[in-house]
Amino acid sequence: MILALIAALTMQVPANPEPVGTQIDMPLQDVILPTIDGQKSVRLSDLRGKPMLLIQFASW
């Protein structure tokens, strides 16, 4: 029983493929990320219901 439990806990979960960015006419890859001030997190799929402009950028 204990051995089975250990085996279950150490079993590797199937790996997700690498994310592929934004692709036209496909669902937006869902992500949860912290805001830059670390004060909260946003999950992109929670923002459905209103059109969104997603800007991926860097300050450099």
Place this chain on the structure above:
Amino acid sequence: MPVWRDITKELRESGDLQVVGIVQEQHPDRTQLYADWQGLDFPILWDPFNTLGVEYVLIASFVDAHGIVRATGLSPKDPERLRALIDAKNSPPDGDWKAAEPWVTPSMGRTRIAHRPGSLEAVKASMSRVLWPVPETSPSKAALDELVGQTEKRLAASDVQAADHFRAGVARRLRFDSSHGSQGDGQAAIDHWVQALTRNPNQYIWRRRIQQWGPRLDKPYPFYDWVNQAFSDLKERGQPHAPLQTVLSGSEVAGKRGPARAETSEQVEPDPGGKLERDGGVLVGIECASAPHSDIVNPDASPSEKSARVHLSIKPLAGSQWTPDTDAAQVWIQAPEGWRMDNKLQTFPQPTEASTKKRLALDFEIHAPKEARKGTLTGYVVYSICKPDGVCLFRRQDFSLDVRVARPKLKDAKPGSR
């Protein structure tokens, strides 16, 4: 970004559109400074590990109310197109259109499942603990050590991807910039990013990480030359901003064209006879790293690209500290034979605080002869360091650094690696 801020202002206020930014940077507080300076009043998310898998920035994409990407590469010069996309009546697509689950979530780091070391799930759990630290301050030493350990164990996996090398570099740099840095973190970060870019030279998010700390000739533009202006403008507006958590290196503000070479005074070696007592890494730790031109991943890189940026930092150990009333620390550098650099003698910036245990850093360019692949730079640092009992000692510490300017061998080339 200010242009997007302006042309979406009315749309956001009317409720017709929401705007979300995602930044692909190592340091979120720099983006926060930029956002405060530019008045970016929409949510901006931090994605240091590139969990969205983007290959370059800037990308502006339109996502409809159903969560479907309808356009990418939007230009702020074409606001009519944005309006048309908003007005289009899109139906939910037929069939299975559910988005893939988030790649990393806060819960991954909170569950104590014993993942196989080096598995992708173990990496994700360790990334989660750093993105969402508990308590909600900066990541702990244990979390950063685990992240470095898991991302580097991952590199030995049979299904390793180029992105795994990138994430290992991000992990090392995060630890380097924290108060829990370990010897070699700075160089390891660069080396991992070079390995990643060698596998996929078209990934500009990875390339920019190397260029951020790399030589002038590799700069597409200065990365953070706006920072001083931002601080100054915010202060003038009565909105003083907290200092950056990681001091900018010279390479991060340098542009492709450097200032005219200054006339250097005679370079006097500080300890030509080697008589100063050695520290031996007891009171001060030295960290050396070199960042190559990112085009070394190209087997046909031209000789003009055979330059590197050398980064040296010194940090008090064992409770010792710098005091501002002592002479500034200096470094004497001996370039490999045939290599070129401006000054053999360089001075570390003086700490501004009354006394501090902070890392002091400097960086400089070095140019290799066209046939070189790597060379060993040697030198020593001289400094006055004060022990916890208040006694200040003048010490010397020697170092050497291998500077690579040619394409590295792939450590684990496998078919299918991205």
